[in-house]
Amino acid sequence: MSTQIEQQETETEQEEQEAEIESPGERRRAEKREREAEREAQRETEEATLDDEETVLLKVFRYDPEVEGKQEPRFDDFRVPFHKGMTVLDALIYARDEYDSSLTFRHSCRQAVCGSDALFVNGRQMLGCKTQLAELESPVRIEPLPHQEVVKDLVVDMEHFYDQMHAVEPYFDADDLPEDELEEQRQSRENREKVKMSTRCIWCGACMSSCNIAAGDNEYLGPAAINKAYRFAMDEREGADRKQERLRIIEQEHGVWRCQTQFSCTEVCPKDIPLTEHIQELKREAVKNNLKFW
């Protein structure tokens, strides 16, 4: 055994107090406790005198199919202290950690790459972590993404979104690969530029949730999945045969032709992907392609 104890833990209160005076760590912890008490007191006075400038009022959608009192959807109010740079996600985390640990929402990266926290904030789809509170009208109304089944509070069921993504065969699948396993495929800079925006999708589902067509036609592939198809159909490395198959997929009944160019998806996409443009371009490709064969 190797981890020797330098100094046995003190048993009696008196000894503990002595140790407290002796050890710098104890002293620091005592100071910390004092500071905490001070902060607590300060917080209390602050909370008592809070005016709207320093806090933000959140109205958060709540629902839990299992818990009594939450089975009927409702909105809860949370007043959280505001600081510069604070995002909607920061505010939710504050509300959860300080007021109600059952407040439920997905989040992970806090930097707009994991796509977990697309929410409906003041009537618009956005990522909680990428939205500054300072830019929002108060009170801030936070709801789960519309048109998706709510699992609990702000968590929606993403299965349908994933199914649509998977339906377009979302994986690179070249007709031919270089023979040498150490040789890369060539791709022109222009071609990479062409697919670049489409490769930025983080699967957040904001676009699908904003789309009227998707709301009315459950089988519609939706903007994100069509964009995924675009990403591969336009990648010159895959080859002509694969492109044919890809065009066939997006041309189906619930594919590109459903889109009525309302641009709502493009407006909400947190990665600024020109979704509507990509859909339009695929429509043109499909037409060109059909002319070629007829």
Add this chain to the structure above:
Amino acid sequence: MYEHDVIVVGAGGAGLRAAIAADEEGADVALVTKLHPVRSHTGAAEGGINAALRDGDSWDLHAYDTMKGSDYLADAPAVDTFAKSAPEEVIQIEHWGMPFSREDDGRVSQRPFGGMSFPRTTYAGAETGHHLLHTMYEQAVKRGIEVYDEWYVTNLAVTDHEDPEDRECHGCVAYDIKSGEIHGFKANNGVILATGGLGQAFDHTTNAVANTGDGCAMAYRAGAPMEDMEMIQFHPTTLPSTGVLISEGVRGEGGILYNGEEERFMFEYGYANNDGELASRDVVSRAELTEINEGRGIEEEYVDLDMRHLGEERILDRLENILHLAEDFEGVDGLDEPMPVKPGQHYAMGGVECDENGETCISGLYAAGETACVSLHGANRLGGNALPELLVFGARAGWHAAGKDMKTAEIGTGPSAKSEDGAVEPPVEPGAIDASSEDVVADGAAVEPTAVIENAVENERERVETLLEEDGINHANVRADVQETMTQNVNVFREEESLKDALRDIREARKEYENVAVSDPSRTYNTDLIHTIETRNILDVAEAITLGALAREEFRGAHWRAEHQERKDDEWIKHTMLAWSDGTPELYYKPVELEGDEETYEPKERSY
């Protein structure tokens, strides 16, 4: 009970690569992951992936750079295997469609990176990790690999033999976040842990909220030791409110750091008279913290990184991405005002001890990616070396677990690799509050696979019931206390007294954790419960980091000690190992393997 040949826990870069490899070998493989795969933090990596691809470069140069960067704490068999395999792995993901940035001739671009003697860093814009993660997930979809997403793995199902090297891992226990059900997962061939980083042990980190060191803690408690846990990399320029990384590129282009008195402190206080802002990560981080601690910080918290003098045109051309980050996550316009920055935890070099095939000392238990320690990065990871590690060692773990015939590992694992007992004098007892009541019974009773799993499932059901039904305190404060003391005391500055303070604080937090309970009674998507379980893991890894830091009395790589400011090669070229030993942590050392395939690496001064 679910059953598969190979179970991969975690679906970031390492987990996905492992699963694809196992599938290539014909195994029935499943990914069990608390986040949907595309939500994994591999997606946050920006810079790039190193591999020796071109004429003039070679694997041994890459290996040499890696060893030097590690400050001679990496194991040569790991480094050599890595550098040799990185090129095929990188070309492989190109064949899988990775949208790499390109040269005029259509080949994959490479750029220079810190510590690399050749421009060998491949990249896809400033979003390399995002593209890597999505490309690999797509390939997993193509192969029809089963994914249990939003399933939280709580513990491993391991036989309870006395000696960890006799133990066998038969599967794991997972909690279905959506339904609240707990199920056993039986792995006929092996379980691969690929759970990523542990940044949440600190309150300021570039890591995701989900990076809570679960894999490390689970393996540790099952008997696989943790290695070199004290080796934590801190990044000097992260945004204060979120920890979002501001790339080194800003300083590379001429960005200047100022303290609260508008002094260019890197020069004015002599932290780096030659390189100034461009000194290495640890030097800049320590300088910033000194300024802040001595009262010259801004709002007692951060310093300023100013790039305004570069001019709008140059900023928009080369650093546009930074403008978005500062704006979106800090509410600051980098064209108009300086950006606040401070050091943040970034990467864990240490982790679950394993060999070049990913195997731990427990048969059937593997580790890969940031949660593992092969050891490739030793005391310091070079930028761009983590992503290829996911590929190379993720694949090897997957192949090995699926039964592929592979070269016998040279790196030793488990207690039999021990060379020396450790000596560390913690001020309080580390480990479980009541070690005798810990899970592993070590009477050799449970050995039959199904029984082992059922046992583990039962234990977990009980734990969850208790957490849900009893009254107690919220875990969030316990977690915050640990994170605060870690950032305060176990950061780039490590002083004996502060480290001891941290251990005392962690001890106190452990005691408080005895009283936690979950107030949300729901079985549906109970994140309160998940976070509460994670906090226990954070306690274990935080303590391991601190114990290792207290034990290692020297300055090596990312680890700096106030009382011991030089590298001591005679004494300290050895790995710090920590074994759980049923709740009473045991510290010991294992030798570093410096003998490589081509050469024996000779420790040299790490200067650039």
